[in-house]
Amino acid sequence: MKLYSTNNPSSSVSFKEAVFNSMPQDKGLYMPVSIPRLDDKFINNLDSYTLPEIAFHVAQNLLGDDIPAADLKAIIDDAINFYAPIVELEENVYVLELFHGPSLAFKDFGARFMSRVMSYFLEEGEKQLDILVATSGDTGGAVALGFLGVPNTRVTILYPKGKVSQIQELQLTTNGQNIRAIEVDGTFDDCQALVKQAFTDAELNEKFRLTSANSINIARLIPQTFYYFNAYAQALKQGKSRVVFSVPSGNFGNIGAGILAWKMGLPVEQFIAATNANDTVPEFLKTGVYQPKPSVATLSNAMDVGNPSNWVRIADMFKDKPEQLKALIIGYRYDDEETLKAIHQVFDHYKYVVCPHTAIAWQALKDYQQDKHTSADVAGIFLSTAHPCKFPDVFDEEISKHIDMPEQVKAIRSKQKLAVELGTDFAGFKEYLLKNG
Numbered sequence: 001m002k003l004y005s006t007n008n009p010s011s012s013v014s015f016k017e018a019v020f021n022s023m024p025q026d027k028g029l030y031m032p033v034s035i036p037r038l039d040d041k042f043i044n045n046l047d048s049y050t051l052p053e054i055a056f057h058v059a060q061n062l063l064g065d066d067i068p069a070a071d072l073k074a075i076i077d078d079a080i081n082f083y084a085p086i087v088e089l090e091e092n093v094y095v096l097e098l099f100h101g102p103s104l105a106f107k108d109f110g111a112r113f114m115s116r117v118m119s120y121f122l123e124e125g126e127k128q129l130d131i132l133v134a135t136s137g138d139t140g141g142a143v144a145l146g147f148l149g150v151p152n153t154r155v156t157i158l159y160p161k162g163k164v165s166q167i168q169e170l171q172l173t174t175n176g177q178n179i180r181a182i183e184v185d186g187t188f189d190d191c192q193a194l195v196k197q198a199f200t201d202a203e204l205n206e207k208f209r210l211t212s213a214n215s216i217n218i219a220r221l222i223p224q225t226f227y228y229f230n231a232y233a234q235a236l237k238q239g240k241s242r243v244v245f246s247v248p249s250g251n252f253g254n255i256g257a258g259i260l261a262w263k264m265g266l267p268v269e270q271f272i273a274a275t276n277a278n279d280t281v282p283e284f285l286k287t288g289v290y291q292p293k294p295s296v297a298t299l300s301n302a303m304d305v306g307n308p309s310n311w312v313r314i315a316d317m318f319k320d321k322p323e324q325l326k327a328l329i330i331g332y333r334y335d336d337e338e339t340l341k342a343i344h345q346v347f348d349h350y351k352y353v354v355c356p357h358t359a360i361a362w363q364a365l366k367d368y369q370q371d372k373h374t375s376a377d378v379a380g381i382f383l384s385t386a387h388p389c390k391f392p393d394v395f396d397e398e399i400s401k402h403i404d405m406p407e408q409v410k411a412i413r414s415k416q417k418l419a420v421e422l423g424t425d426f427a428g429f430k431e432y433l434l435k436n437g
């Protein structure tokens, strides 16, 4: 697999280079030079394959011989070792549950695959890989648990003190081994600024092999295509061959992966980009003007992104066909009040609890089905991006009572928090890194 930078179509790097660089020097994003179209026989018979089998076929078609088949299969079997079921809630309304991995969020797919690919590409005797990551909650948990125990890697996570939920904090701070957590007395933006400055610091780069694990890494995007194929496979099993996906979107990596799957031949009729008040993309789809804005804080905070990084990838896939993009993707946006209302409606209708991000995707699917009078043979699938127990503050008591505590939570409840407290000044962060090298 060769990749180019969206800012320089004639550039070309290997998959390994793209994985370790994360982002090209020119600040574009890596995209595959050619996106393979999977054969019809595979697509039409998806329902006869398991999730790991689908993942292997998709990855192999994309990666070519970058990773030999047996090694790729081992990576996938190890990384994708949990389910992603679709559950029917009412006729033509299915939820795709992406929260069965170790950190209880869809980001496990990307983080687990990326960590294993990075470790695979590290050669013997090479310097340890130091992953720095700022998180507002879900990314850090997925990256921490994704890299936990992965040889020759170390992860340093910065999270804003008091601004992540209790379960998120436990996921960040109870790991030990090769995972370090830093509790920053500031905001997520402060955490991100510290990480960014570290990447440009000569002394730190001299001493450590620094890598970011953020959502723009191509090795996080690829595994997110797997569950779209797998969801379609499950729809086929239920006699549905026409589907639309509603995706709760922030940085647009998740929906970007869905669109990549579509480019590879997955017959999706429509993608619904569902956002909170950070509605840069729905506004663009409506007005044709792409106007990034500073983010605003909402209940669905993993989607508080005013300038979604992955949008350039989506735009790039349609650079010659902007009209096709507008036909394939439709935007809906909801404020916090509407989000809370959606949580309650989902609970009242189906006795099912959704996290605030997922609630937005459900509402968008319902509104879309009504607005477009979608036909009875089209299955609507909305993506559940995280387990509701990660966001306890948004639920009232009645709904809270119905949230099942997953095994993953029971296991960390009794563990001890291990975190270093730091301020927002870079000098303090740098000193910590150097002293604890």
Ligand SMILES: *Cc1c(COP(=O)(O)O)cnc(C)c1O
Binding pocket: 105, 106, 107, 138, 139, 215, 248, 249, 250, 251, 252, 253, 254, 255, 302, 303, 357, 358, 385, 386
């Ligand atoms: C990260 C995240 C999102 C947003 O996904 P993007 O790929 O950034 O669009 C939505 N929901 C949850 C729970 C998340 O953690």
